[in-house]
Amino acid sequence: MVGVIGLISGTSVDGIDAAFVDIQESSTGLQVELIAAQTYPYPSELRSQILRLCGGESISMAQLAQLDDAIALEFATAALAIQNGVEPATLIGSHGQTVYHRPPELNDTSQHPDVKLGYSLQLGRGAVINQLTNITTVSNFRVADLAAGGQGAPLVSRVDAYILSHPSDRRCVQNLGGIANVTYLPPGGLNSPEKIIGWDTGPANSLLDLAVQYFSNGTQTYDRSGAWAASGNPCMSLVEDWLKQDFFQQPPPKSTGRELFGETYFQQCLTDAQPYNLSSADLLATLTELTSASIEHSYRQFLPQMPDQVLLCGGGSHNLYLKQSLQNRLDPIAVMTTSEVGLDADFKEAIAFAVLAYWRSQGQVGNLPEVTGANRAVMLGEMHTQLGLTTVKRKL
Ligand SMILES: Nc1ncnc2c1ncn2[C@@H]1O[C@H](COP(=O)(O)OP(=O)(O)OP(=O)(O)O)[C@@H](O)[C@H]1O
């Protein structure tokens, strides 16, 4: 039994999700038990700094260094706090905070046209977390997949397959964070002759949060339970127009972020909506329908066949308007949450990075090339420890 902490703050920048899990490896595979889970909000000024950077603000190298320091300190503090009352952890898997993501196809490699590299930057360096916690820390998970020509995301798919596959049902695991991403699991998952596939379907809450902050003059940050959207009427012709945009038509593998579905995109949505004289509730309903319509479009366009179940996770799984919209679009497919099948929907990503760190500590690969488009399976993450790797493996 190994105590592992998974840490992540995603594109919503709504705080550090920390999950303490016990991982037990047996002949039948891994058993992962959630022992403790907590979200640790960022100090408001730090959150604002991160959101401005994610929104494309230019900063100096000195400011970048200070931001990395501050985020690493927050992550280390979360790692220490989540251990209160439980046995100390042996390993930390820290995703860090994404502040920039450039998919390979957006890279202008005119000087090397045969090389298409993506780039992704997560702040909160693992070496600092290791030093402050004295716990072996795995971090910087995306670079190896990107170097192998992959998108560097989604990385949770191998964990989804390991934990959420069903012996006879086809499942889609649908994350609804700032960005939405899906993993399609054929019956039998990793043991299936069929491919596991996955990709970023588009926006989940990033545009909704921007709309709520805009219409509430910053007094609210998200549409709790989707209640504001539910009080409006969506403009479906706008949704149909937006779905014609390149990203939604692009076949997988594909990934995205706030670089596309961020402030500039939201401002364009406001402009597009002007001729329709929409209320704030109508626009929120319309943007929420864009999230659900882009998920439905993704499934009908790119899946080998429709799933039997859709398992939602991420904060958007609490958005009842969004959940109902997805159910209406996908009927008779059952739309539920990962919590209903035993995996906490709010902490699924943090749990995933604990498992990815465990696999890294055992010298095992973590990405699924059929998901990210990488040219091979690779180990994900760099390990920071005061002990030699062989010693760490003995300790684990
Ligand atoms: N009770 C709720 N009702 C409606 N929406 C909610 C609720 N709680 C959280 N959310 C939405 O979920 C978002 C946070 O979700 P989550 O923490 O999964 O995102 P993330 O992990 O940062 O994003 P990503 O997965 O893209 O990296 C919030 O910004 C908010 O929009």
Ligand SMILES: CC(=O)N[C@H]1[C@@H]2OC[C@@H](O2)[C@@H](O)[C@@H]1O[C@H](C)C(=O)O
């Ligand atoms: C660069 C980055 O942080 N991408 C996130 C983002 O948030 C959701 C979606 O886009 C997902 O592909 C990815 O994170 C999850 C944890 C992943 O890599 O599986």
